Amino acid sequence: MTRTNNFNALVDFTGIKFFQVLDHDGIKISFCRNIGFVRGSPGSRVADGIRFLCYGPLAELVYASIIKGTRAFVISHLQTRCDMGGHYFVEFVIEEIQYISGDDHEAGEKKRLDLIERGILHPNTSDELKINLNYELGDDYGLQDN
Amino acid sequence: MNVVNNCQFKAKFPRIGVLDQGTFRITGIVPGEPTGTTNEIQFVVYGTDAADLSKKINTDNEAIIFSHVQILDGKVEFVIDNLEIIENK
Numbered sequence A: 001m002t003r004t005n006n007f008n009a010l011v012d013f014t015g016i017k018f019f020q021v022l023d024h025d026g027i028k029i030s031f032c033r034n035i036g037f038v039r040g041s042p043g044s045r046v047a048d049g050i051r052f053l054c055y056g057p058l059a060e061l062v063y064a065s066i067i068k069g070t071r072a073f074v075i076s077h078l079q080t081r082c083d084m085g086g087h088y089f090v091e092f093v094i095e096e097i098q099y100i101s102g103d104d105h106e107a108g109e110k111k112r113l114d115l116i117e118r119g120i121l122h123p124n125t126s127d128e129l130k131i132n133l134n135y136e137l138g139d140d141y142g143l144q145d146n
Numbered sequence B: 001m002n003v004v005n006n007c008q009f010k011a012k013f014p015r016i017g018v019l020d021q022g023t024f025r026i027t028g029i030v031p032g033e034p035t036g037t038t039n040e041i042q043f044v045v046y047g048t049d050a051a052d053l054s055k056k057i058n059t060d061n062e063a064i065i066f067s068h069v070q071i072l073d074g075k076v077e078f079v080i081d082n083l084e085i086i087e088n089k
Helices: A057-065 A105-117 A126-141 B048-056
Strands: A005-024 A027-038 A047-055 A071-082 A088-101 B005-012 B018-020 B023-031 B038-046 B061-072 B075-088
Touching: A005 A047, A005 A057, A027 A057, A047 A057, A047 A071, A047 B061, A057 A088, A057 A105, A071 B038, B005 B038, B005 B075, B018 B048, B023 B048, B038 B048, B038 B061, B048 B075
Parallel strands: A047 A088, B038 B075
Antiparallel strands: A005 A027, A005 A071, A005 B005, A027 A047, A071 A088, B005 B023, B005 B061, B018 B023, B023 B038, B061 B075
């Protein structure tokens, strides 16, 4: 995260989403785009139709997890681009996302396991943390024989 | 500052802004992340701050801007909440 190009928002996603695997000089990169809106609050109006992008493994996770009505806190940075038709887009690239409600947790978890299986993500679950804790504490706390 | 809609940018201003009926609009250039590309975006200030900021911001400035995003006529623009000039050539 950089402090000179940073956008944080509580986003409600519309469920309009797009996924593609990009070919960048022979390297395959997952890409997804989600449309969301930021609710109005004192001092700011509702901002509807904001484009949030994701690249890499996060794109696959986000594409699986976000459905219509998903609310999440997003840490992102600004990116602009121009398409073939000369349309100018202001978009936000998600760096971190914390789901608040309405996400498809099952699909997200399934995708996470799939990414682990493909060797893209490293496993890190609460169960493994528990196993490691037991291992660390084993001798002193008599957990070895349990 | 709005916690749920909050942007922080370092921006330069390639062109002179326009002050019209209490609204000041100016184009800002924000460096890309991590590539260093240039992103051209619209900043806007409303109300009493508009006239003050129109005098403060010019093409020689670089500033840290706290803003929030809004959509006007389908276009994304950033409403300045706070601004600090960090370079004045």
